[in-house]
Amino acid sequence: MATRKPTWRLIRSGFADGFENMAIDEALMLSCAEGASPPTLRLYGWRPPGVSLGYFQPVDGQIDQEECARRGYTVVRRPTGGRAILHDDEVTYSVSVRQADLPGGAKLLSSYREISRGIEAALRRVGVAASPAAGETKSGSRVPPAACFARAARSDMTVDGRKIVGSAQARRHGAILQHGSIPLRVNVADVAAVMAPDSRAKAALGEAAVSVSDAAGRQVSFEELCKALVAGFEQGLGVTLVPGDLMDEERTVAARLCATKYGTDAWNLERPGARRGSHSAKSLAISS
């Protein structure tokens, strides 16, 4: 007797600003943690382009805020770890799922590997042969570079050693939020311009990262990559993706998070340790 494949929800959100994008991703993670939401793959884009910072990443010395303001780019602090990313011509994926509902979900590396299967299958469909990096690429410094794509860590998706997907994960209350930037095209000068002046980090960007279009040797569109991600996740994770949308409760929580957290300078421009009392457990509470 054939086992029925697990059903996941697929949300195609379209384009929104960084504040809304992060608020929705966190709302989904919280809702999954509560058991109120099914495992969900969300695909979305950024309009206007924006920079997202890792949860603990400082702003000063890492991001050129003035340049971001000049360009009309938003700056948002993610609920996940990692380094800064300029989100522009890309597809962003997010997976929100309870650890218990993802094979290997109880462990960080195995959960990364499982989700990688979906991304790998998707990239293959657009003609890109990517695989998880075996170890860290050499950077000559233990200090993490400001830019996520300047260095590939173990399990990061790479093509010939160059990072093609920048992913970050948060593991809270028994749930996983993993989201990642899959650049369709990269303008290295744009990325370098928004990172704080650091010639070494800027020089590394061009060699360390590659876009999907470059790797495929042709222009890959947003729509094509989204379709490939849907098919790739179904194939790689052995699930059935059912198109759906945010539930009312998720929408409400996302709106509240956008207004009180992701849309505020207090959250985006200060590292969490600088604010006493805003402990992770309290700031993630789903009920007001």
Next chain:
Amino acid sequence: MEFPDDLKYTDKHMWVRVDGSEITVGLTAYAADEMGEIVYVELPEEGEAAVAGEPFGSIESTKAIEDLVAPVGGKVKKVNTEVVDAPESINEDPYGNGWLVVVDAEDVKQVDELLSAADYEAQMAK
């Protein structure tokens, strides 16, 4: 990989060392290895309450950010501020310099319910 016998463990990757009613808490070598290079850690303040099974801080590596889940309940007595400045100590010396907090336990007997080194190692091997 080390799992010192004189410590107790949780399935959320915390180790505890008991000294009277004072419980020193840290992250296991297994978890530090899984996370990769630890870049930041957020710890509670002295005097804050720790609730067994509830998050009391966060830890971030180049790969992920995770809750630190309190193994026992009580009041946070000491916080390792040095590890906040040098989070790599958690990777380098998780059971020594990488300690995170000391908790004045409300009920030391809670420690008896935690995992032995052998049990923790067996769970992680699954």
